[in-house]
Amino acid sequence: MTNSEELLEQSDLLLDASALAVLHSSKYRDFIPIIVSRFNVHVTIFSLVEFAASIYYTRKTPPSTSIMQVMRKIYNVIDTLDDALIEKIAMLMGELTHYSIPATFEDIANVVIALQRKMVLVTGDPERYTGLEKYGAIILNVEELIRSTEEFLEREIKP
């Protein structure tokens, strides 16, 4: 078992907007039911706003579809933050500003939530966490999750 497989077996997953974009693409969307039945998969409301904005921008979904209703059916949505999380996010924002490290609010929130709740942060765009990885969050490229799902399917199909 490789390190990334061990991580996947042991932890809940937190998907960021770029991981959602990759998984909901035409190439990989059939993997989603398998991924969410194998793992506890969470997304923050902030990543959902970012992902939903890209859907509205590209106009790829019928206007009648409630994106939030669909997403809540698929994922565990983190839509409230407790006081400790809010304080940790604010602290990290302050620290990053002090050292002139640019980062968006969504990325900082994802890093802090993954750290505090011991989740693996899954991303389709690892570059966005440059400068944030030193704070200790475990960051996994969504390609690793896809590879693990492909291997799982091969094992299930071949007895």
Next chain:
Amino acid sequence: MTKTIAVDEATWKKLRALKDKLGLQSYNDVINILVERWHVTEIKEAVDTLSLDLEPQEAVSILKSMRKMRAPNIDKQ
């Protein structure tokens, strides 16, 4: 800790037939498979509702360009 559930005769026969058909050792396994399949079917329906006709790289680069518009200095580290 185990729990007992009550099913009628017809349901029990269906569960027993499914257990034999799937070659499972226990009714616990049968019920787990039924629950898992139900989740997979429900989620597949939800995923299909949100059909984005985009390739993975295309979807990520749209997000990247939207980020750049919102925060132009974000990738200039």
